[in-house]
Amino acid sequence: MADEHSADQDADEEHPWGTVLIMVLFVLMIIGMWVWTYATLLDRS
Amino acid sequence: MATLQIEKWERWFLYATVVVLVAFFIAIIASIGEAGIHLPTDEAQVDPAAVASGDVPPFDNPGVYEQPDGSYQAVVVAKAWSFSPAEIEVPAGADVEFVVTSTDVIHGFLIADVAVNGMIIPGQVLKVNATFDEAGVYDIICHEYCGLAHNQMFGQVKVGGAG
Amino acid sequence: MTATLPAETATKEVVQRKWLKWQLYLGFVGLLIGLLMGALQALDRAEINLYDEVGLQTYFQGLTLHGISLAFVLTFTFANSFLSLTTMRSLERPLRYTWMVQASLVLAFLGVVLAAGAVLLNKASVLYTFYAPLEASVAFYLGAALLVVSTWLISANQLFTLHAWRKDNPGKKTPLLAFVSVMTFLMWDLASLGVAVSVLGFLIPWSLGLTTGNDPLLTRTLFWFTGHPIVYFWLLPAYVSWYMMIPKQVNGRLYSDGLVRGVFILFLLLSTPVGLHHQFTDPGVDEGLKMVHAVLTFGVFFPSMVTAFTLVAAMEDGGRRNGGKGLLGWIPKLPWGNPSFAAQVLAMMAFALGGASGLINASATVNLVVHNTSFIPGHFHMTVGTAVALSIMGICYWLVPYLTGKALRFRGLAVAQAWTWFIGVLLFSRGQMASGLEGQPRRLQVSEATFIQEGWEFHNVTTAIGGSIMFISGLLFFIVMIGTWLSKKPATPAELDMPISETIHGGSETPSILDRIGLWFIVAVVLVVIAYVPVFLTHSYNFTSQGFTLF
Numbered sequence: 001m002a003d004e005h006s007a008d009q010d011a012d013e014e015h016p017w018g019t020v021l022i023m024v025l026f027v028l029m030i031i032g033m034w035v036w037t038y039a040t041l042l043d044r045s
Numbered sequence: 046m047a048t049l050q051i052e053k054w055e056r057w058f059l060y061a062t063v064v065v066l067v068a069f070f071i072a073i074i075a076s077i078g079e080a081g082i083h084l085p086t087d088e089a090q091v092d093p094a095a096v097a098s099g100d101v102p103p104f105d106n107p108g109v110y111e112q113p114d115g116s117y118q119a120v121v122v123a124k125a126w127s128f129s130p131a132e133i134e135v136p137a138g139a140d141v142e143f144v145v146t147s148t149d150v151i152h153g154f155l156i157a158d159v160a161v162n163g164m165i166i167p168g169q170v171l172k173v174n175a176t177f178d179e180a181g182v183y184d185i186i187c188h189e190y191c192g193l194a195h196n197q198m199f200g201q202v203k204v205g206g207a208g
Numbered sequence: 209m210t211a212t213l214p215a216e217t218a219t220k221e222v223v224q225r226k227w228l229k230w231q232l233y234l235g236f237v238g239l240l241i242g243l244l245m246g247a248l249q250a251l252d253r254a255e256i257n258l259y260d261e262v263g264l265q266t267y268f269q270g271l272t273l274h275g276i277s278l279a280f281v282l283t284f285t286f287a288n289s290f291l292s293l294t295t296m297r298s299l300e301r302p303l304r305y306t307w308m309v310q311a312s313l314v315l316a317f318l319g320v321v322l323a324a325g326a327v328l329l330n331k332a333s334v335l336y337t338f339y340a341p342l343e344a345s346v347a348f349y350l351g352a353a354l355l356v357v358s359t360w361l362i363s364a365n366q367l368f369t370l371h372a373w374r375k376d377n378p379g380k381k382t383p384l385l386a387f388v389s390v391m392t393f394l395m396w397d398l399a400s401l402g403v404a405v406s407v408l409g410f411l412i413p414w415s416l417g418l419t420t421g422n423d424p425l426l427t428r429t430l431f432w433f434t435g436h437p438i439v440y441f442w443l444l445p446a447y448v449s450w451y452m453m454i455p456k457q458v459n460g461r462l463y464s465d466g467l468v469r470g471v472f473i474l475f476l477l478l479s480t481p482v483g484l485h486h487q488f489t490d491p492g493v494d495e496g497l498k499m500v501h502a503v504l505t506f507g508v509f510f511p512s513m514v515t516a517f518t519l520v521a522a523m524e525d526g527g528r529r530n531g532g533k534g535l536l537g538w539i540p541k542l543p544w545g546n547p548s549f550a551a552q553v554l555a556m557m558a559f560a561l562g563g564a565s566g567l568i569n570a571s572a573t574v575n576l577v578v579h580n581t582s583f584i585p586g587h588f589h590m591t592v593g594t595a596v597a598l599s600i601m602g603i604c605y606w607l608v609p610y611l612t613g614k615a616l617r618f619r620g621l622a623v624a625q626a627w628t629w630f631i632g633v634l635l636f637s638r639g640q641m642a643s644g645l646e647g648q649p650r651r652l653q654v655s656e657a658t659f660i661q662e663g664w665e666f667h668n669v670t671t672a673i674g675g676s677i678m679f680i681s682g683l684l685f686f687i688v689m690i691g692t693w694l695s696k697k698p699a700t701p702a703e704l705d706m707p708i709s710e711t712i713h714g715g716s717e718t719p720s721i722l723d724r725i726g727l728w729f730i731v732a733v734v735l736v737v738i739a740y741v742p743v744f745l746t747h748s749y750n751f752t753s754q755g756f757t758l759f
Contacts, residue, residue, distance in 0.1 A: 016049045018536050019521045023058050026516065027065060030564045037568045038072060040645065041577045044160035045082045045175075049528075051463045051521045055514070062513045066506050069571060073502070076573040084488050084572060086495035092752040125758050150756050151339050151424060153580050157647025162489050162576045166425050167341060168750040169492035184659050188580035188649035190268060190335055192342070192758025196656040 085163045085171055093167040096122065097148035104146055109133045116140040121200075123152040123165045125192050128185060128200035137180045137205030145171040153188030156202060164189060180205025221302040224309045225293070229611040231313045232289040232604075234320065236689070238281030239597075241324070243682035245274035250636075250675025253668040257655040265330045266759060267653035272327050275336025279592065280355050281320055283442045286600050287396075288312055288362045290445050290607065291389040294452070295366050297706050298385035304368035308361045316358035323351025333759035335651065337431060338411070340422045343755030346415040349407050356400050356407075359441075363393035381715050381723045384465050385452050385708060390725065391472040392444040395437060398732055399480045402433025414755065421751035425492045429743065432486040436505075437479035442592050444475060446599035450519055450552060453603075455709040457549050458542050460526025462709045463518055466718035471511045471518075473722065477732045478508035481739030488575040497743055498572065504739060505570040512563055519556065522709075547622030547688075551602025554630040555595045561634075562590030565641065582652070582671075583644025586637040593678075594633045601685050602626065608692055609699040610706065616699075617691035625684035628677055635674025643667035 076082045091101050099105045107129045109119045117139050122129045124147065135141055145154055145165050152165040159175040177183070187198035248258055248270050264270050292309065296302055303309055325347065326332035332348035370382065370390055382390070406427045413419045451471075455462045462468065484501035487493050527538025543549045565587040568574055578584065609616050616622065643664045644650070654660060654668055721727075 014050055016051055016054055016521045016524050018524045018527075018538055019049075019051075019517065020054050020058075021535060022520050023517055026560055027058075027061060029560070030567060031065060033564050034069060034568055034571070034574075037577055037645075038076070038571070038574055041076065041082065041160055041574050042080060044158060044577070045076075045080060049521060049525050051518075055463075055517045055521070058517050059510075059514065062510065066509065069567075070503070070506060073572045073574065082573045082576070084495050084498055084576070085491050085493075086498075087492050087746070087748070090492070090748045090750045092750075094752065094754070125756070150342050150758065151428070153649065155580065155647065155649060157581070160576045162579050164487075164490045164580075166428070166491055167753045168423060169425055169490075171491040184647075184661075186647070186649050186659060188651070189339075190342075190651045192268075192756070193266065195268075195651075196653045197658045199659045 082160070083174070085173060088172050089170040090168055091146055091170060093146070093148050096146055097124070103144065109135060109141075116142065119143045121145040121154075122148060123154070123187070124148045125150060125152075126187075126194035126198040128187075128198070131200045133185075133200070133202045135177060135202065135204055138176070138178055139204065140176050141174065141202075143171070143173050143175070145173075150191050151189050152191050152198070153186070155186045155188045156183050157186075158183055177202065177204040180207045182207050217302060220306055221296065224296070224302050224306055225611060227306075227309045227313050228289045228292050231285045231316060232607070232611070234313065234316055235282045235285035235289070235600075236686075238277040238285065238320070239600075239682070240686065242274050242278035242282060243679055245270045245277070246675060246682075247679040249274065250672050250679065252653055252655050252672075253639075253675065254672035255655040256672075257653075266333060267656070268335065268651075268759060269327060269330055269333040271651065272333050272335050273324065276323055276327065276352075278597070279336050279438075279442070280323070280352065281316075282600070283592070283596065284355055284359055285316055287392065287441060287445045288316065288359060290603065291392055291448065292362055292365065293607075293611075294389045294448060294706070295369060295386050297708075298383040298389065299369060299373045301369065301373065303365045304372055305365055308365040312358045312361040312365075315354045315361070319351045319354030319358065321351070322347045322354065326351065330759060331757075337435070339431070340411060340414070340424045340427045341753040341755050343415055343757055346412060349411045349415060353404070353407050353412070356404060359393070359396060359400070363397050366390045366393055381718065381720065382725070384468060384711070384715060385448070387469060387723070387725075388444075388448050388452065388472050391476055392441065392448065394725065394729055395444070395476045395479050395732070396441040398476075398729070398736065399434050399437030399441065402430045402483070403435075406430035419751075420754070422753045422755065423749055423751045424753050425490065426747060426749065428490070429483070429487065429493070429747070432483040433480065433740065434483075435486055436483045439592060440475055440479040442596045444472070446552075446555065446596050446603075447471075447515060449599060449603050450515070450556065452709050453707045454519065454549065454552055455522040455526065456707040457546060458523050458526030459529050460522045460524070462522050462711045464713040464717075465711045465715045466713065466722055467514065467518060468711075469718060469722040471514050473728050474511040475508070476728055477735055478504060478511070480732070481735045482508055483740075484743065485570050485572075485575070488572060489579050492748065493743070494746055497746070501739060502570065502572045504735075506567075509563070509567055509570070516556075516560065523553070545619075545623065547616070547619055547626060548602045548605040550623050551605065551626035551629075552599050554626050555598040555602065558590045558598070558630060558633055559595035561637070562587055562595060566591065578644060580650055581644035582640040582648045582650045584650050586640030586644055589633055589640070590637050594629065598626065598629050601629075604685075604689065606703060606707065608689060609703040612693065613699050613704065614692055614695045615697040615703060616688070617695045617697075618688045621684055622688045625681050625688065628681035628684065632674045632677030632681055636671050636678060637674070639667040639669070639671030639674060643671070
């Protein structure tokens with residue numbers, strides 16, 4: 001698709017920074033939930 | 046606008062995912078190898094009707110038995126809607142092996158505070174282990190639907206003179 | 209589309225669309241029954257027991273209706289309808305055999321009547337898992353079998369249609385929307401073999417008295433052969449919409465045709481050879497085999513992670529094309545006022561939590577903390593209960609106008625419906641997961657239980673509130689649907705076509721190996737053989753259980 005507004009295009013638009021941030025938070029959430037449950041297992045066993 | 050450079054970032058994200066999954070898996074192996082936590086496995090098969098009529102040892106004498114090495118074996122028979130014995134007494138610090146079967150339908154065997162969690166399947170023998178470090182009363186809850194009075198089916202482990 | 213086809217073909221398409229529309233409505237009946245039972249269950253969590261008042265014998269009778277109406281009826285009929293329509297649209301032709309479309313609805317309807325009828329007569333209060341040796345009336349098992357056959361007819365019809373399309377289009381790749389629709393059903397065809405063998409080979413003869421002994425672990429293992437991939441049969445129709453429609457609805461683009469094909473191929477391969485992770489705590493199943501399935505289960509998590517990144521990126525693409533600037537400025541630029549978008553993006557967010565809890569469940573020894581506790585329904589109300597159910601509702605916000613030619617009514621209410629469901633399920637699942645981690649079992653009638661611990665009560669009230677909000681949200685959905693149905697206002701031209709995503713890297717760039725459906729099916733079969741032949745070979749067959757009707 002043609003670039004119409006290259007004049008005010010900043011470098012941010014080339015990288016999906018929003019997606020990267022959301023995905024990093026997502027992975028951190030997975031790690032947090034998982035480690036917490038694993039710690040519960042070790043604590044109880 | 047420019048096309049988002051998705052490929053590079055998605056690739057990195059997926060590498061990170063693989064690393065996290067591998068790390069989790071190593072932790073799981075450690076829980077087995079280092080912490081000695083096991084999933085139930087294939088032990089033995091029985092005939093539920095024969096268990097019901099008292100013809101299958103050790104299920105003909107449910108109860109808790111001290112072993113030569115100081116640990117305990119608790120033989121439990123589950124039926125709709127109770128555990129037999131309904132109460133198991135052991136001292137604090139006891140290592141207990143539960144040997145469980147069902148005379149009728151599938152039941153559950155959950156002692157949450159010590160991460161004991163097994164299915165009691167008629168025809169199969171369940172073996173699960175726990176160490177009861179702290180004195181107290183621990184509920185053994187049937188966590189699989191087994192009919193009308195499933196909501197009232199539970200037993201207890203009384204540790205260290207509690208209860 | 210209709211205008212460009214010869215008259216006879218156009219009529220065929222009209223007839224098929226009508227029958228598929230009515231199958232979707234059968235799904236709505238399932239949704240309604242499920243919602244009503246859900247309300248009763250939610251109230252019971254707050255110790256408000258209305259089962260006598262509504263004329264049900266037990267909580268478990270209601271819970272069986274809840275499970276089968278939602279997890280068999282709603283999901284199967286939706287997949288049957290939606291993925292037939294997408295196949296037709298993508299291949300630009302009616303399905304090959306109209307009689308198969310008709311027979312699918314007839315069998316699904318009969319299946320509902322038999323199974324739900326048996327449950328309403330209290331002859332099948334065996335829950336959605338129907339574990340032997342709890343024994344239901346044969347009508348229940350027959351009903352379930354008919355519902356499964358209704359899906360096989362859809363799959364066969366898709367394949368015949370694709371075959372005809374390929375003959376007319378030699379050397380061309382399967383259009384992407386048809387590809388993902390067909391792959392979903394192919395995955396299910398393989399997956400459904402387990403429950404088919406169990407029901408046809410064991411449970412029906414046993415309940416008819418033709419055999420005496422049942423092997424409960426065997427039928428349970430056969431159930432879970434299907435029981436894991438069934439969640440992908442529920443989920444993949446939502447993924448079809450998320451990949452193939454959401455990017456269009458947000459004015460974004462899907463990154464790559466090949467990537468989407470790869471994801472669906474991974475689901476075809478990895479959905480089925482993982483079922484033992486539902487049996488981690490079973491006796492009679494070797495611990496080593498359980499660990500093999502655990503590894504494969506971690507594998508099937510992977511295509512969902514690909515999906516998460518790809519979809520968020522497609523939405524960022526759309527939000528930026530709509531003028532969004534800065535790190536997160538694209539988010540407000542998404543079409544939040546479009547109820548179809550709102551419902552599905554909220555469904556995706558719930559799925560993030562649901563999927564994370566699923567990974568916990570799958571983690572072998574970690575499963576000991578959560579198995580059969582209320583953590584489990586906490587998990588699956590975010591996955592099937594929201595990622596799928598809320599997406600189904602979101603899809604219907606354009607699909608029902610598409611099928612009826614009427615404009616969606618009460619759009620504001622529809623958006624409110626999406627948000628209330630999302631808030632409701634967050635509360636519901638928070639309560640369930642918290643009480644589960646403290647040891648409260650699932651499948652429990654709290655108001656009658658004699659072992660409720662003090663610490664669980666607060667969580668149960670949270671669950672009750674969340675579930676009640678979900679019920680109200682479900683009613684809002686029906687108000688919107690009925691309002692649309694009764695509306696005199698015709699749909700806009702945009703509403704009369706499916707929103708279909710553009711890709712940045714289109715089909716011409718996709719390696720042709722990713723279109724070799726037959727080849728990947730064979731690989732899937734091989735993986736299932738590797739994962740399950742050892743299980744069935746090492747199983748100690750023990751057909752000694754008689755049946756019990758303890759309800």
